[in-house]
Amino acid sequence: MNRKDFIKISSIFAASAFIPFSTAFANQTELRVGLIGVHGMGWSNLNALLKQPNVRCTALCDADENVLKKRTFELSERGIDVKTFVSYKDMLEGDIVDIVIIATPDHWHCLQLIDAVKAGKHVYLEKPIGNSVQECDIMVKAVDNSSSIVQVGQWQRSQQHFRDAIDFVHSGRLGKIRTVKAWSYVDWKKTIQQKPDIPVPEGVHYDLWLGPATKRPFNPNRFHFEFRWFWDYAGGLMTDWGVHMLDYALLGMKVSDPVSVMASGGKYADPNGASETPDTLSVVYEFEDFSIQWEHAIGISLGPYGRNHGVAFIGDNGTLVLNRGGWEVIAEKGKMEAVALQKPKDNGLDTHMKNFVQAIAKKDHTLVNAPIQVGAHIAVFSQMGNIAYRTGEKLYWDRTKRKFTDKKANDYLLAKYHNGYKLPKV
Missing domain, CATH: 3.30.360.10 (Dihydrodipicolinate Reductase; domain 2)
Structure with a gap:
């Protein structure tokens, strides 16, 4: 099933929530994750993703250096050293992340998602995916034209x-x-x-x-x-x-x-x-x-x-x-x-992250339980x-x-x- 077929809302709502999990990720390489927006739900998302095998946090980004320093210190106490950024574009330019978690205010989601998929990154995107209907439509097209695996943070779809x-x-x-x-x-x-x-x-x-x-x-x-x-x-x-x-x-x-x-x-x-x-x-x-x-x-x-x-x-x-x-x-x-x-x-969030990592490991966007099309439609x-x-x-x-x-x-x-x-x- 290609992306043009998958975008059809009727089939998405009928099937996408019921894709079963596989039990193992054979020969999975390390996945490096960077978090944009480290204050609230983004921090919960990161910690859930880090529970998955072969996932390592390498970067944090936030426009507030105060909370950025706080989270960096908390990770360092767990033996996790990361690079920090105040501009997400600087984080995307380097080859230090494979996955980007976007957990910024809604009005930033469209620009950051599109820049991330253009940079070839996989994305876990907080909901709602956009702050306008026009943005949601553009975001679907951007993902549709990319090779990125994108999971939206509607984790009930995996529970x-x-x-x-x-x-x-x-x-x-x-x-x-x-x-x-x-x-x-x-x-x-x-x-x-x-x-x-x-x-x-x-x-x-x-x-x-x-x-x-x-x-x-x-x-x-x-x-x-x-x-x-x-x-x-x-x-x-x-x-x-x-x-x-x-x-x-x-x-x-x-x-x-x-x-x-x-x-x-x-x-x-x-x-x-x-x-x-x-x-x-x-x-x-x-x-x-x-x-x-x-x-x-x-x-x-x-x-x-x-x-x-x-x-x-x-x-x-x-x-x-x-x-x-x-x-x-x-x-x-x-x-x-x-x-x-x-x-x-x-645990719905943990299971949602497991599903996300599985889709990346198998290089199959159709496996994600909350694809961009579902996130856009409900937004x-x-x-x-x-x-x-x-x-x-x-x-x-x-x-x-x-x-x-x-x-x-x-x-x-x-x-x-x-x-x-x-x-x-x-």
Whole structure:
């Protein structure tokens, strides 16, 4: 199967999550990995990848020298010596890495992925893969035209209990499914208060951090983890968690594109807070004979079914509820037997990295469980919810033209680059 065939969304959603693992990597050579963005999830990704055989970290890159020094020291205490960079392009120029982990803010992903595959590197790319629909489309083309193996950080696609749950959904035992709910209730994250702009901290290369984003004074609210709540860099919980749970909603229903999407929400928890993205949001994706509903809330823990995140397939016979803690079936009275909670038996991130290394060892991009096409599609799908919220309209999606029927909404599909950066051409 070539890349042109593999890009077809229907086959991807039906099959890509269920590729089995092989048990050994015969004659595998050492793989050298470099990490771009070392502060948060990138550090977790690196440590999971280092658990795989014949993988060695040789480089770290971050625009904040303070966290870069911290991580370098932590690796040195484990006997791992690395070269450090503040510019990722300098890291890519040399022949010191075979794999690049990209875990920077979303607005950087497109440029860094394309530069990495042009340099012949394999890439583990954090989700969501891009900060606009236009970027996602370009990224798919770039990978499609390369020989790089690319795995997107939607690690649930490699975890067995998620697979088992979808097998049950596909068995038909739930009966006709009329509604699917997906959600994220983030009680551990509170709203952020307004803070004044300050001078750029020592050791922070702020221009390198901003990259193509709008030039603004340095504000701690927009830096490191908190970047997620500002449109310049990301899409809030809609894209941060939506790509995880909505991915499985689509996979379970064997669908890709909605007929329409509408959204309602706002900064209800703290109208005067510093964030731009909504702390409370409900989105309805309409399909021909069912709907998918997304909801999120910051500062609340009790979501649907008493879970702070998940996806629920609501059928005539019963409801299957799935999240990182396991899955169960709640039966409609007299229509089917309930299924007790099936807890996870593996580590999803570790298994995802094993799958990534296997694909590299076998030089077969079709083996990855979360290919760029899947990452792009669910990023676009999640962005639709944000666009519906920002326009305040019920939007209709033209699958063939890959745009809305509303011209105003289509403006939000485009990437807007600043500071001399240009959108890559592929």
